[in-house]
Amino acid sequence: MEKSSKLWGDEGRFSCGLNSDLSQLNNSLQVDKRLYREDICGSLAYAEVLCDAEIISSDEFKTIKEGLNIVLDDWNSHKIQLRDNDEDIHSVNERRLIEIVGDVGRKLHTGRSRNDQVVLDMKLWMKKSxxxxxxxxxxxxxxxxxxxxxxxxVIMPGYTHLQRAQPVRFSHWLLAHGFFLESDCDRLKQLLERVDVMPLGSGALAGNPFKINRDKLAKLLGFSKITNNSMNAVSDRDFVGNLMKNVSDLIFLNTNIFQVEFNFIATLISTHLSRLSEDLILFNTKEFNFIKLSGEFATGSSLMPQKFNPDCLELVRGLTGGILGQLTNILVTLKGLPFTYNKDLQSDKQSMFFVFDNIKLSLKVISGVVESMEILDENCWNALSYDMLATDVAYYLVRKGVAFRDAHHSASKLVDYASQHCIELCKLPLPVMKTINEKFIDDVHDIWSFTKSVEQYQATGGTSMESVRNQIAYLKDYVERGN
Structure with a gap:
């Protein structure tokens, strides 16, 4: 049995000491020590409003402030000494502060709970991250x-059902993945608005009895709003993963919502990167051979000397399962929790850090892959086949006044005829084509051009040169905007 001084006491009912196994289970320091800056930042601001409320004197505030800055320097310079009885980042920082400034450090926690303290730390960290x-x-x-x-x-085959469908510009395919990421960015910006609500001053669940100025506290910490319900504030982890549109939508469950939402958005990002990875893995095979990865983003085989494996893309694809698992983890943890704080929530930070680290790493790896990969232009062109212009045949007839459903039927009959007679679609004799639909005339041969095919898609979002340039211009403007 271990006997030590805890933030919650070691006397009376707890004088027997904490069971060593429970002590290990209860300890979150190896995970939440990552929040040391945020925890000290929150304490500095809280000390100032305690001073304003005359709970501590100006001299005591100055002493606490100097002490906290020393604690911060200890962390930054890797001089901090962790002890076996330190439970979490909050207990380490408070213990070290008291060692530096003496008993005045014991006043810092007046009216504050680790419940509102930890939510604050997580929100500060998440805003930055x-x-x-x-x-x-x-x-x-x-x-x-x-x-x-x-x-x-460069023009290449576009695919549906992994079957060649219609010609598209390589750029059009790549930008499609870019627009997924644009949506992910927007979701993260919306999440920032919901994270930007300060919980400190909520206490354990009932609020703060010392009339501290929470609006000033929010301003000191860089928040635009404060929470309006103390029970809501300390139970919230939705910022680590919920889909809410407004902070006030749920009065009581808001504590975990930002964490759930973060994990949800991260899962979408990871899914989008996984789909891109799958495309690139396929395009890098000998069967497709549209791209060639750089050697710095590939590995070999311990047995087969010829292998050039896209491990980086497979690893990014594989991480999606773990990130999705963290979303499931936090949702399952939350689903049956009574109000307000419960120790089940201790694992939320591990989930948050895992997701952040792996999304950040995946984005960097994919950036390196795409930046360094070689596009094999000629192979992309050579993969095009005239049967991919069957839709263009139907469009040709539509422009001749044929109803689309009838035009589609005629084009389908042409494809069947060409297949049965082992003739390329573009080489079908005009008399044969006219037996299928009399609207075919000499100008039908003008459609057998892949460049003309992509250029007909002039509408916004299409694969014509002008449309793709407009997409590029749009995304350029998007990434250059400050908001």
Whole structure:
């Protein structure tokens, strides 16, 4: 049995000491020590409003402030000494503060609970981290833009059901993935608005009895709003993963919502990167051979000397399962919790850090892959086949006044005829075509051009040169905007 001084006491009912196994289970320091800056930042601001409320004197505030800055320096310089009886980041910082400034350090926690303290720390950390991910996504979109500009003339097969469907520009395919990331960026920005609500001053669940100025506290900590319900504030983890549109939508469950929402958005980002990875893995095979990965993003085989494996893309694809698992984990943890704080929530930070670290790493790896990969232009062109212009045949007839359903039927009969007679669609004799539909005349041969095919899609969002340039211009403007 271990006997030690805890923030919650070691006397009376707890004088027997804490069971060593429970002590290990209860300890979150190896995870939440990552929040040391945020925890000290919150304490500095809280000390100031305690001083304003005359709970501590100006001299005591100055002493606490100097002490907290020393604690921060200890962390930054890796001089901090952790002890066996330190439970979490909050207990370490308070213990170290008291060692530096003496008993005045014991006044800092007046009216504050680890319940509102931990939510504050997580929100401060998440505000900074979400901005980091947004910038990483924008960097990846910039890579897509550069590649799209460079390879805008390259045409390749577009696929549905993994079958060749219609010709598209390589740039159009790449930008499609960029627009997924744009949506992810927007979701993260919306999450920032919901995270930007300060919980400190909520106490354990009932609030703060010392009339501290929470609006000033929010301003000191860089928040635009304060929570309006103390029970809501300390139970909230939705910022780590919920889909709410307004902070006030749920009065009581808001504590975990930002964490759930973060995990949800991260799962979408990871899913989008996984789909891109799958495309690139396929395009890198000998069967497709549209791209060639750089050697710095591939590995070999311990047995087969010829292998050039896209492990980086497979690893990014594989991480999606773990990130999705963390979303499931936090949702399952929350689903049966009574109000307000419960120790089940201790694992939320591990989930949050895991997701952040792996999304950030995945974005950097994908940026490197796309930036360095070689596009094999000729192979992309050579993969095109005239049967992919069957839709263009139908459109040709539509322009001759044929109803689309009838035009589609005629084009289908042409495809069947060409297949049965082992003739390329573009080489079907005009008399044969006229037996299927009399609207075919000599100008039908003008449609057998892949460049003309992609150029007909002039409408916004299409794969014509002008449309793709407009997409590039849109994404350029998006990533250059400050908001």
């Amino acid at each position: 979400v901005i980091e991910i947004v910038e990483d996504i924008k960097c990846l979109i910039k890579v897509f833009i550069r590649k799209a500009e460079d390879k805008i003339k």
